Amino acid sequence: MKKQIIDKAYFLLIATVGRLEDGEEFFEGIDVRFKAGMKDFSLTANVSAGKTLCFIFAGESACLDINGFCDFIAGKMRDFDEMELVYRERGRAITLSCDNRDAKLRSTETAKGEVRKKAPSVFASSGDVPAPDVDSEGDLLGGSGAKLGNREYIIKAGPASKLLEVIGILGKNGKVRNDRIRKYNQIDHFVELIAPLLDSLCEGNKPVRIIDCACGKSYLSFVLNYYIKEVLGRKCYFTGLDYNPVVIEASKRMAEELGYKNMTFVQTDIGVYEPEEKFDLLLTLHACDTATDLALNFAIRQNIPHIVCVPCCHREMNSNYSLPGFEPVMKYGILKARIADCLTDALRAEYLEAVGYDVSIVEYISPLDTPKNLMMRAVKKRGVSEEGLRKFAAMEKSLGTKLSIGNR
Secondary structure, eight states: HHHHHHHHHHHHHHHHHHHHHHHHGGGGEEEEEEEEEEEEEEEEEEEEEGGHHHHHHHHEEEEEHHHHHHHHHHHHHTSSSSSEEEETTTTEEEEEEEEEEEEEEEEEETTTTEESSOOGGGGGSSSSSOOOOOOOOOOEOOOOTTTTEEOOOOOOOOTTHHHHHHHHHBOSSSSEGGHHHHHHHHHHHHHHHHHHHHHHHSSSSEEEEEEOOOOOOOHHHHHHHIIIIIIIIIOEEEEEEEEEEHHHHHHHHHHHHHHHHTEEEOOOEEEEEEESOOSSSSESOOOTTHHHHHHHHHHHHOOOEEEEEEEOOOOOHHTTOTTOOHHHHHHHHHHHHHHHHHHHHHHHHHHHHHHEEEEEEEESSSSTTTTTOEEEEEEEEEEHHHHHHHEEEEEEEEHTTTSTTOOO
């Protein structure tokens, strides 16, 4: 198969098979068929532990991660004239068809794991839905209806091109950069996860006020600002806080370049910041050291009704906790650190519950991207529970630790 077709197909492979990262519970299998003259080979890949794809091809078995599987398929395409891959998930089959003329994607609804309407095969091709335009280096071309694989983006590369260029997703040529495809997916998926909350906050004519604690370069705030202003057509105001003056200045420059006059950035310590206005939503993502806890304390102190937190830095517990009776386990540093991660976030959630929030925790991106991949969402529902605070304190005591959350 031609190199140009293989390059395009590889881009589409990553987008298609990459669905497994965030949708393992929906995954049913992958069927692949290669053909060249009288040669006809096929394989079926099923998921194993850790999102590993296992299969047998030409009498040899293999288990590969997502990128390794895509590399394997692209490598085999060089030896064949045609390839068809069907990614099967609950309710849908996504087919990537390739020959020496083109590489194309199509999606078909399924019922009970069966294709309802058989899609035309590359081996008797007609009526394919064209895949996204891709240049010779594999970049996704911009456009108001651009899709990557089967994903319909909320933040579309055409209308949001200026925003995506400023935050580094698009290159100067208006195309999604190869090294930023995964980041683009993460950002858009983040918006997708909290869109119902934003939609509800935007009901009525009251402007939405959002504060981003430990904002860094504020990429997600810029994206959410675009979503609320341009997609929902509602008024909003953003305040970004960070102790680092360099990232605050960078955020100010980007806001000026985008013409976002409704965004304010302040270089400050979250623990001492006292705002003049009330906020509807607090964001904090990957805030380092004790900044996650300081941000949650700020939300509690200011009685902010909604919190979206992607917690980070669990070193505080890792350095000073113990699990009596589990000393043989705790001698392994990596296990001790991972247990500390889970216990820290569990205690954060419990403290928020004790002070009146309903809390949910979801995995918002793949652990292949970062192990700090949990999203904590909290909504203020009631007053403080003294019993809840006592239980929280008892858990801390049993672990021999004390976290910064709670300012106690």
